[in-house]
Amino acid sequence: xxxxxxxxxxxxxxxxxxxxxxxxxxxxxxxxxxxxxxxxxxxxxxxxxxxxxxxxxxxxxxxxxxxxxxxxxxxxxxxxxxxxxxxxxxxxxxxxxxxxxxxxxxxxxxxxxxxxxxxxxxxxxxxxxxxxxxxxxxxxxxxxxxxxxxxxxxxxxxxxxxxxxxxxxxxxxxxxxxxxxxxxxxxxxxxxxxxxxxxxxxxxxxxxxxxxxxxxxxxxxxxxxxxxxxxxxxxxxxxxxxxxxxxxxxxxxxxxxxxxxxxxxxxxxxxxxxxxxxxxxxxxxxxxxxxxxxxxxxxxxxxxxxxxxxxxxxxxxxxxxxxxxxxxxxxxxxxxxxxxxxxxxxxxxxxxxxxxxxxxxxxxxxxxxxxxxxxxxxxx
Numbered sequence: 001x002x003x004x005x006x007x008x009x010x011x012x013x014x015x016x017x018x019x020x021x022x023x024x025x026x027x028x029x030x031x032x033x034x035x036x037x038x039x040x041x042x043x044x045x046x047x048x049x050x051x052x053x054x055x056x057x058x059x060x061x062x063x064x065x066x067x068x069x070x071x072x073x074x075x076x077x078x079x080x081x082x083x084x085x086x087x088x089x090x091x092x093x094x095x096x097x098x099x100x101x102x103x104x105x106x107x108x109x110x111x112x113x114x115x116x117x118x119x120x121x122x123x124x125x126x127x128x129x130x131x132x133x134x135x136x137x138x139x140x141x142x143x144x145x146x147x148x149x150x151x152x153x154x155x156x157x158x159x160x161x162x163x164x165x166x167x168x169x170x171x172x173x174x175x176x177x178x179x180x181x182x183x184x185x186x187x188x189x190x191x192x193x194x195x196x197x198x199x200x201x202x203x204x205x206x207x208x209x210x211x212x213x214x215x216x217x218x219x220x221x222x223x224x225x226x227x228x229x230x231x232x233x234x235x236x237x238x239x240x241x242x243x244x245x246x247x248x249x250x251x252x253x254x255x256x257x258x259x260x261x262x263x264x265x266x267x268x269x270x271x272x273x274x275x276x277x278x279x280x281x282x283x284x285x286x287x288x289x290x291x292x293x294x295x296x297x298x299x300x301x302x303x304x305x306x307x308x309x310x311x312x313x314x315x316x317x318x319x320x321x322x323x324x325x326x327x328x329x330x331x332x333x334x335x336x337x338x339x340x341x342x343x344x345x346x347x348x349x350x351x352x353x354x355x356x357x358x359x360x361x362x363x364x365x366x367x368x369x370x371x372x373x374x375x376x377x378x379x380x
Contacts, residue, residue: 093199093360095198095351095353095356097198098194098195099194101198102186102270102347105121105124105173105185106190108124109182110178110184110185111174112177112225113150114152118174118220122153125173128197129200132201132204133204134157134159134200135157136155138156139156139247143221143246145221145225145239147177150242153220154220155173155218156218158213159214160213161213162210162212163211164259165211165367166212166256166259166261167261167264168215168264169214169215169217170217170218170219170264170265171218172189172218172219172220172222172243172314173189173219174189174219174221181340183339184342186270186344186347187270187271187336187346188267189268190347192266192268192270195269195356196266198356199356200216210364211367212367221241221243222314225239243314244314245317247317248321257323261367261369262323263315263323263324264286264326264359264362265314265329266355267314267328268337269330270355271330271334272345276303277304277305277306277330278308279315279327280307281319281327283319283325285369286325286366289369290358296361297357308330308331328359
């Protein structure tokens with residue numbers, strides 16, 4: 001009799017425990033789904049129930065963290081699915097990681113072309129890219145400048161895609177030369193370099209091969225050596241955009257320009273009061289995809305429709321080469337541009353995260369929009 005009572009109690013306990021697990025399962029599954037989709041809940045009951053049933057084991061260990069601490073290695077996170085081949089969810093863009101890259105650059109001090117400080121920066125960028133498992137190369141050249149011949153080097157890293165089509169994501173990594181001014185360039189170009197490095201890490205962590213090849217390019221020599229953008233040089237040999245002109249011309253000379261679907265240029269997009277207007281030189285169809293994607297992610301106050309007149313940047317040589325390009329830049333209302341006050345407190349990890357997330361989400365759309373050789377005109 002006592003044994004029967006024990007068995008009855010154990011059976012009741014197991015049934016109650018099972019009911020408790022089933023009762024908690026929808027909420028836990030919903031928590032993981034919400035976190036992995038930026039807190040946006042989807043009203044899809046059938047999909048949700050399937051997700052819940054296939055997520056029992058992952059839930060025992062808790063939900064995957066969206067933000068990874070800087071010391072962690074990149075991972076690929078997948079959510080359970082009834083599909084035999086569930087699409088992996090890549091590592092989230094981590095704004096704090098991007099900020100750590102900015103801090104490192106500022107530790108080197110001012111970083112004009114052909115200086116020991118820029119060499120340190122270059123080595124840091126190369127080592128970071130290699131640590132993500134990327135193949136890295138350098139395009140070294142000598143440029144004629146108002147200060148004489150300067151050694152420069154572009155840095156290129158690549159994630160091969162399913163096709164020969166290429167999407168370039170780029171930033172310059174040199175700071176402007178000032179004779180009597182300590183200019184460290186937290187936003188110009190620290191933030192864009194930090195964001196580009198983090199973009200490369202996240203893209204490299206994905207186990208899914210992209211449709212198009214993703215190429216991450218860091219340009220040397222964007223800044224003018226003279227005070228103003230057009231103070232020195234000639235239209236044929238201007239005193240700026242040395243690295244981007246070098247690289248765009250190489251693409252043309254090697255008959256590779258027609259394979260480039262788009263160039264996405266990052267420049268001065270880390271301001272704490274981030275608001276990105278539409279650069280008037282950029283290819284409209286490409287700009288539309290990024291602006292629409294940003295708004296869908298909830299960044300309607302960031303990607304606004306006012307014009308942003310830049311007057312020239314690293315995307316200009318690519319536009320002249322027939323490559324559709326877009327410049328993500330906040331220049332006109334950044335009062336610290338080319339001043340000693342362009343310091344770390346003027347930028348934020350959140351601003352870099354917004355741009356990084358938007359670019360990552362835009363890449364597949366850009367790849368699918370047009371095949372190389374049949375790109376739409378910039379007005380489309």
